[in-house]
Amino acid sequence: MDDWHKEFWDVVDSVAQGIEQFVQDVTQAVEVIHNEIAIDIEQFFEEVFDVELELRPGENDLFPDHWGELSDWLVNPRVEPDPTTHPCCVGCQNYHGRIYGGNLLVCAMHPYGWQDETCPDWEGKGN
Template sequence: MEKWQKEFWDMIETVADEVESFFLEMTEMVDSFFELTEEITEQVQNTITTELEQYLQELADPIMGVYWELEDVIIDDVDLGFPYSVEPCSEKNPACIGCRHYHGQVYSGNLLVCGMHPYGWEDENCPDWEQEEL
């Protein structure tokens, strides 16, 4: 082989090696760039999530406090106008526990205990008490 041919093939091999080296370095740079962007994205996402949760918590606490206060006011002070049931217990209307005449509905804030004793019996021995039918 002549000298110029050998030099030509050496030059082609050198160019091929340099191109391969260039692309390997570019691949490493692209990989590094993607790793960096993934880390930055994760940090930004974590930061935004944390700050958003904190902001929503700070916003929600006063609102929930007002809500619970209003719920207490509504339940305690406002009559919704709908009848609802009240079960007899040992503290209130103990004579009515298990009685078939017990009505136990609240109308406009007034409890109707039964037809014979609308406000209930004062002690535990009601003269009109009858076993509730099952």
């Protein structure tokens, strides 16, 4: 009768070990899949856009910080100002230039851009 406590805890320990092994196996599988996807994405961008990316994570780094930057670039592309489109924004550190829902957000002070040749809020990069 007294052995049932020991048997119970042996079963609990066995289940805990099984769960731990399962989690380790899943983690390894996710790392393998993640690395394969990263390699495919890198190759795609290198071939199509002639852009070099380094997306493969380091050890124990399943979701590197620059994945967010990549998804921002894909979902909300950046539009650079030029002499014909928002010329007063060229070189301004406040310029944002990302498209959200089909609308260009130029900057926080002037969401639709400044219409004159000189913006009163223009600040050079590095100032």
